[in-house]
Amino acid sequence: MLAMSASEAPSDTLPSIPTGPVVVAGGAGYIGSHCVRQLVDAGVEVIVLDNLSTGHLPAAERASRGKAKVERVDLGDPAALRELFERTKPSGVIHFAAKCYVGESVTDPAKYYRENVSYTLELLEVMRATGVDSIVFSSTCATYGEPVEIPMTEAHPQSPINPYGRTKLHMEHMIEDFAHAYGLRFAALRYFNAAGASPEGDIGEHHEPETHLIPLVLQVAQGRREKIMMFGEDYPTRDGTCVRDYIHVVDLADAHLRALAQIQQGADRIVCNLGTGTGYTVRELIELAREVTGHAVPAEVTGRREGDPAQLVSGGTRARDVLGWEPKRSELKTILEDAWRWHQGNPDGYRA
Ligand SMILES: NC(=O)c1ccc[n+]([C@@H]2O[C@H](COP(=O)([O-])OP(=O)(O)OC[C@H]3O[C@@H](n4cnc5c(N)ncnc54)[C@H](O)[C@@H]3O)[C@@H](O)[C@H]2O)c1
Numbered sequence: 001m002l003a004m005s006a007s008e009a010p011s012d013t014l015p016s017i018p019t020g021p022v023v024v025a026g027g028a029g030y031i032g033s034h035c036v037r038q039l040v041d042a043g044v045e046v047i048v049l050d051n052l053s054t055g056h057l058p059a060a061e062r063a064s065r066g067k068a069k070v071e072r073v074d075l076g077d078p079a080a081l082r083e084l085f086e087r088t089k090p091s092g093v094i095h096f097a098a099k100c101y102v103g104e105s106v107t108d109p110a111k112y113y114r115e116n117v118s119y120t121l122e123l124l125e126v127m128r129a130t131g132v133d134s135i136v137f138s139s140t141c142a143t144y145g146e147p148v149e150i151p152m153t154e155a156h157p158q159s160p161i162n163p164y165g166r167t168k169l170h171m172e173h174m175i176e177d178f179a180h181a182y183g184l185r186f187a188a189l190r191y192f193n194a195a196g197a198s199p200e201g202d203i204g205e206h207h208e209p210e211t212h213l214i215p216l217v218l219q220v221a222q223g224r225r226e227k228i229m230m231f232g233e234d235y236p237t238r239d240g241t242c243v244r245d246y247i248h249v250v251d252l253a254d255a256h257l258r259a260l261a262q263i264q265q266g267a268d269r270i271v272c273n274l275g276t277g278t279g280y281t282v283r284e285l286i287e288l289a290r291e292v293t294g295h296a297v298p299a300e301v302t303g304r305r306e307g308d309p310a311q312l313v314s315g316g317t318r319a320r321d322v323l324g325w326e327p328k329r330s331e332l333k334t335i336l337e338d339a340w341r342w343h344q345g346n347p348d349g350y351r352a
């Protein structure tokens with residue numbers, strides 16, 4: 001049975017999983033590092049595979065409390081990948097490594113098709129060649145595109161509206177086809193908006209450039225930015241600003257451990273949304289951030305950002321039914337408090 005620290009374990013019971021090594025691709029990144037923390041705390045041997053393009057070595061080191069092996073390997077290097085898999089003989093892979101800026105994917109789609117789609121193909125080929133048959137994969141609600149109904153269940157049509165979402169959908173399809181043809185077992189987890197930080201405040205979100213709403217709002221509260229620009233106030237929502245479903249990164253990480261356990265115990269195909277089912281507008285979030293931080297957080301309205309759907313809110317109960325998963329830290333106030341603790345303690349993120 002897995003053991004987890006109380007502060008990080010959103011649920012009381014977890015299924016047991018083999019403690020063979022697990023490769024966490026992208027384990028030096030934001031969500032990956034929180035997953036590394038929970039795996040290590042559960043006694044699983046972790047190999048972090050990361051090229052540190054957007055991730056940070058200290059994130060992997062802190063997350064694993066110095067216990068994980070960090071392998072600086074690029075997914076686009078099949079020889080290095082193969083060598084790593086032959087040497088470490090992992091029992092499964094959790095795959096976070098991808099490029100994930102919607103705006104950049106519009107201006108530089110080649111990078112997204114290469115790094116998200118082609119490199120995932122390299123990874124799948126190496127897994128197949130070395131007999132590794134379990135993968136948990138970061139998908140996204142961006143694969144749904146413009147909502148035709150809210151909330152969005154897993155049955156919602158997948159019609160992504162930007163290259164980022166399209167590459168993630170290609171990745172889902174590729175993994176499905178490998179499962180069908182070669183017996184790969186997989187979980188595709190479609191996250192809504194990842195947010196928050198570890199309750200201890202030692203690992204958290206550090207993207208450069210930062211584009212996500214919560215870290216930007218908290219940087220305003222810290223006086224590091226003058227104001228937050230709200231992208232559009234003419235959406236068909238309760239106050240005109242966009243609605244998003246924010247899910248705590250600790251809850252996301254917990255779902256990955258559950259999904260890996262399920263597929264290593266025989267489930268062959270899991271596709272789940274990971275969200276709370278509750279949406280907040282940009283204005284509501286900023287107001288709550290003022291309350292949590294005690295700072296004014298000046299805000300100004302500007303035009304819409306291209307590619308932003310009005311609302312993204314998760315629906316259904318599949319993650320609960322299939323994984324036994326319940327979000328435990330994903331009240332927006334708790335998310336903001338945890339993120340604020342991280343930002344206060346690490347104003348420059350992982351930079352020394
Ligand atoms: N942040 C969100 O709200 C969100 C929502 C839905 C889905 N996702 C998905 O979750 C995953 C993780 O997102 P994140 O916010 O932690 O991003 P991140 O940029 O912090 O982490 C990605 C990690 O992968 C590594 N990486 C990238 N390309 C690589 C390559 N070619 N070889 C080896 N390592 C490579 C980076 O260095 C980084 O450590 C991504 O796949 C993203 O698409 C994120």
Ligand SMILES: O=c1ccn([C@@H]2O[C@H](COP(=O)(O)OP(=O)(O)O[C@H]3O[C@H](CO)[C@@H](O)[C@H](O)[C@H]3O)[C@@H](O)[C@H]2O)c(=O)[nH]1
Pocket residue numbers: 100101102140141142191192193194211212213214216228229230231232242243244282305308312
């Ligand atoms: O300075 C800012 C930044 C964002 N927003 C708005 O805040 C909301 C959230 O934006 P952001 O934090 O950038 O997240 P998303 O664009 O919703 O995208 C995130 O969430 C998606 C799933 O919903 C994932 O697929 C993406 O990888 C991830 O970046 C959106 O309505 C934005 O228009 C602003 O108003 N001002």
